[in-house]
Structures are given as C-alpha cells and as structure tokens.
Amino acid sequence: MEFSSSVDFPGIHRDTPPTDKECHDLRLQTVASTKPSDSGIEPDNQFHSMSALEILRETVRILRYNSTAFVVIAILLICPVSAVFLSNVLVDESTVKMLTIRLVLIARSSGLPLMPMIEHSCQRFAESILSSAVCFPLFVTFSLLSKAAVVHTVDCTYAKRRFEAGLFLALVRNIWNRLVTTYVSVCLAIVGCLTTFLVLLGAVCSTFYALGFSPDLIISVAVIGGLVFSVIFANAVIICNIGIVICVLEDVAGPGALLRSCVLIRGQTQVGLLIFLGSTIGTVFVEGLFEHRVKTLSYGEGSSRIWEGPLLVVMYSFVVLTDSVMNAVFYFSCRSSSMVISDDSVLDGSIGILSFELDDSFID
Incomplete structure (x- = not known):
C-alpha cells in the first residue's frame, strides 16, 4: 500500500496515519511559523484578545516607553486644540443664544415641556455644534x-524603536490624503448619526403630542430614546476612532477604513464601549471643571484662573492622548485576535482534509 500525498510532514511515516498528538504538534508549529510579521511587534509582545483593563495597563507601559515623544505630541499638537475648544474663545455668544432659542422652540413644538x-x-448642544x-x-x-503621531509612536514602540520626527513627516506626506479622506x-x-436621531426623536415626540399623551410620558420616551441612541452613538464613535488608526497603518481610506473597522472590532465591541466610557467620563469631568472654575467665577476674585486654566488644559490633553493610545492598542489587539481566528480556521480545515485523505488511502 502506498500513501499518495504531496505533503511531507517531519516525523510522520508514510505507512502509518498521524496520531492526534502529531497533528496537534504540527498545528502548533504552523501557528508559530505564521505569526504576522508586518505589524512591527516582536514575538514576545504578540497580542491576544485584551480586556479594557489590560489595554489600559498596556497604554501606561507604552506612555512610559516613549514618554518624550508623547510629551512633545501633547504640547505641540493636542494642547493648542484643547485650549481653544475648552475656552470657546472663537464662539460668538450671541450666536449660541440664537441657536439655543431655535432649539428650544423646536423642542416645544414637538411636545416637550419647557423644563x-x-x-x-439645548444650550449645551448649541455650544457643542458651534x-x-x-x-x-x-x-x-x-x-x-496628533492622532497620526500617536498611532505611529505606538507602532514604533512595538517595533522596539524610538519615535523619529523625520520618519513621521515622511509618513504624513504619504498618507495625508487618505487621512483627510x-x-x-x-x-x-x-453628523449623519446625530441628524437621524434628532429627526426620529422629533417625529416620535410630535406623534405622541398629537395623540394627546401627557408631557411626562413624552419626556420618558425622549429619555429612553436618548439612552438607546447613546449606545448606538458610542459604537459609531468606536468605529470612527479605529478607522483613523486603520488609515494610518493600512492602505485603506474613507468609507473603506470604516468598513474595515466594523469587521475588525466584531466580537470586541464591549471592550471598545468600556474604553469610550472611560474617556468620555474623563473629558466631561475636565470640561465641567473648566466651566465652573475658569469660565464662571465661582469663588474669590478669579486669581485661580491663572493656574487652574492651564492645568485643566493639560489634564484634558492628557485624557485625549490616553484615549488615542488606547484606541491604537485596541486596534492591534483586534487585528491579532482576528489573525489567530483566521489561522485556526485554516489549520483546522487543512488538518481535516489531511485526515480525510489519510482515511481514504488506508481504505484503499
């Protein structure tokens, strides 16, 4: 009897079928030899499916490893945007009041009471839009x-090298078009997600108001709709954040990057929601402090604004920086997890085909 197979396996004779242990050892050897080499991650830093706490710990380790680069990124790129965004120095207060009045009138016409x-x-939404x-x-x-610099720095960290400004500028010149796209x-x-929610909310509230339901019930419906929308919006933000990371590290841009993000984070959305929740709590907390301690004179004669304002800007920038690093680590975790699943599926199919061929040859 002759075993007619074109695949030779070390340590497996042609006249005897492979045992379960040999197939398992072969599978492990193949997995070890098919680790991705284009991710810039050394074998001792191979990812697995990470929880939100593990991603946070990994983020702290990365921040410590390339601390100089991250400090420069925060000072030069993140802090200026944070200072302008928190202070709203470019926003006209009269425009905010006008838009707030219009939103209140729309809410009133939809049946919501003026509470x-x-x-x-409505005021906070108008300020955020403007x-x-x-x-x-x-x-x-x-x-x-800053997002591109953070992603590049994380990639450099896993490649065991320091951040270099020259290499980053060369990278930005090559990927700038797909970054903007x-x-x-x-x-x-x-914007589409927000617009759809507002239109649906207005339509539902107007329908309940026309049917004669009480204002309390309409408010309850609006609150429930807001809770449902918050979950959907959080998932949309996660997809968008990972899409930015993808367009830096992979040759894909625009809607293709968002579609790739949807496929990549499948099964890991809970981790992404926890990351989004933590960053949102941090940014909202700092924004509230800036609102009451700097923009509003809450105590004393305002001398504390001299040091509290810059301190809160730095805190806000650090939260934004940490969120960007965590999104990059989350991307690497999701990609490695998807690669492992894909390798397992291919290897299971190959071993199943091999076993089928072996059985046929011995039956013959």
Missing part, C-alpha cells in the same frame, strides 16, 4: 496630526 433640563440640554464647527480647521490639522468620512458619519 430647565430641556433648556440646558464649537465643533469653529474648531474644525484645528481638528483637521492639529488634531488629525477618512476624517471627512468620520465627520459625515457622526
């Missing part, structure tokens, strides 16, 4: 460069 919570929400619109040139330059796609996705 302090509704008015405050601040984002005014700061868009800073977001598409300084903020986008992806960022515009991200902005369109976020």
Whole structure:
C-alpha cells in the first residue's frame, strides 16, 4: 500500500496515519511559523484578545516607553486644540443664544415641556455644534496630526524603536490624503448619526403630542430614546476612532477604513464601549471643571484662573492622548485576535482534509 500525498510532514511515516498528538504538534508549529510579521511587534509582545483593563495597563507601559515623544505630541499638537475648544474663545455668544432659542422652540413644538433640563440640554448642544464647527480647521490639522503621531509612536514602540520626527513627516506626506479622506468620512458619519436621531426623536415626540399623551410620558420616551441612541452613538464613535488608526497603518481610506473597522472590532465591541466610557467620563469631568472654575467665577476674585486654566488644559490633553493610545492598542489587539481566528480556521480545515485523505488511502 502506498500513501499518495504531496505533503511531507517531519516525523510522520508514510505507512502509518498521524496520531492526534502529531497533528496537534504540527498545528502548533504552523501557528508559530505564521505569526504576522508586518505589524512591527516582536514575538514576545504578540497580542491576544485584551480586556479594557489590560489595554489600559498596556497604554501606561507604552506612555512610559516613549514618554518624550508623547510629551512633545501633547504640547505641540493636542494642547493648542484643547485650549481653544475648552475656552470657546472663537464662539460668538450671541450666536449660541440664537441657536439655543431655535432649539428650544423646536423642542416645544414637538411636545416637550419647557423644563430647565430641556433648556440646558439645548444650550449645551448649541455650544457643542458651534464649537465643533469653529474648531474644525484645528481638528483637521492639529488634531488629525496628533492622532497620526500617536498611532505611529505606538507602532514604533512595538517595533522596539524610538519615535523619529523625520520618519513621521515622511509618513504624513504619504498618507495625508487618505487621512483627510477618512476624517471627512468620520465627520459625515457622526453628523449623519446625530441628524437621524434628532429627526426620529422629533417625529416620535410630535406623534405622541398629537395623540394627546401627557408631557411626562413624552419626556420618558425622549429619555429612553436618548439612552438607546447613546449606545448606538458610542459604537459609531468606536468605529470612527479605529478607522483613523486603520488609515494610518493600512492602505485603506474613507468609507473603506470604516468598513474595515466594523469587521475588525466584531466580537470586541464591549471592550471598545468600556474604553469610550472611560474617556468620555474623563473629558466631561475636565470640561465641567473648566466651566465652573475658569469660565464662571465661582469663588474669590478669579486669581485661580491663572493656574487652574492651564492645568485643566493639560489634564484634558492628557485624557485625549490616553484615549488615542488606547484606541491604537485596541486596534492591534483586534487585528491579532482576528489573525489567530483566521489561522485556526485554516489549520483546522487543512488538518481535516489531511485526515480525510489519510482515511481514504488506508481504505484503499
């Protein structure tokens, strides 16, 4: 009897079928030989599916390893945007009041009662819209460069090398077009998500109001809709953040980067939600402190603004920096996890085919 197979396996004779242990050893050897080499990660730093706490610990380790580069990125690229965004120096207060009044009238026509919570929400939403619109040139330059620099620095960390400005500038020249394309796609996705929610919320509240339901019930429906939307919006932000990382490290841009992000984080959305929740709590906390301690004279004669303002700007920049590093680490974790799953599927299929051929040959 002759075993007619074109695959030779070390340590396995042609006249005897491979045992389960030999197949298992072969599988482990193949996995070890097919580790991705294009990720810039040394074998002792290979990723696995990481939890949010593990990603946070890895982020601290990376911040310590390339601390000089991250400090320079925070000072030159993140702090200027944070100072302008927190202070709202470019936003006209009269425009904010006008937009707030319009939003309150729209909410009132939809059946929502004029409560302090509704008015405050309309004011905060108006400030956020105008601040984002005014700061868009800073977001598409300084903020986008800072995200690319953070992702490149994380990649350098896993490649066991230091951040070099010359290499980064050369990288930016090559990927700038796809960076801008992806960022515009991200902005369109976020704006579309917000617009869809507001239209649906207004339609639902108007319908309940026309049917004669009480204002308390309408508010309850609006709150429930807001909670559902917050989860959807969080997932959209996670996809957009990973999409920015993808356009830096992979040759894909625009909607393709967002689609690649959706596929990559499949099964890891809970970790992404925890990362988003932590960063959101940090930014909202610092924004609240800046609002009450710097923009509003809450105590004394305002002398504390001299040191509290810059301190809060630095704190906000650090939160933004940490969030960017965690998103990059989350990308590497998701990509490595998807590679392992893909390798396991291919190897299981190959070993199954091999076993089938072996069985057929022995039956013959």
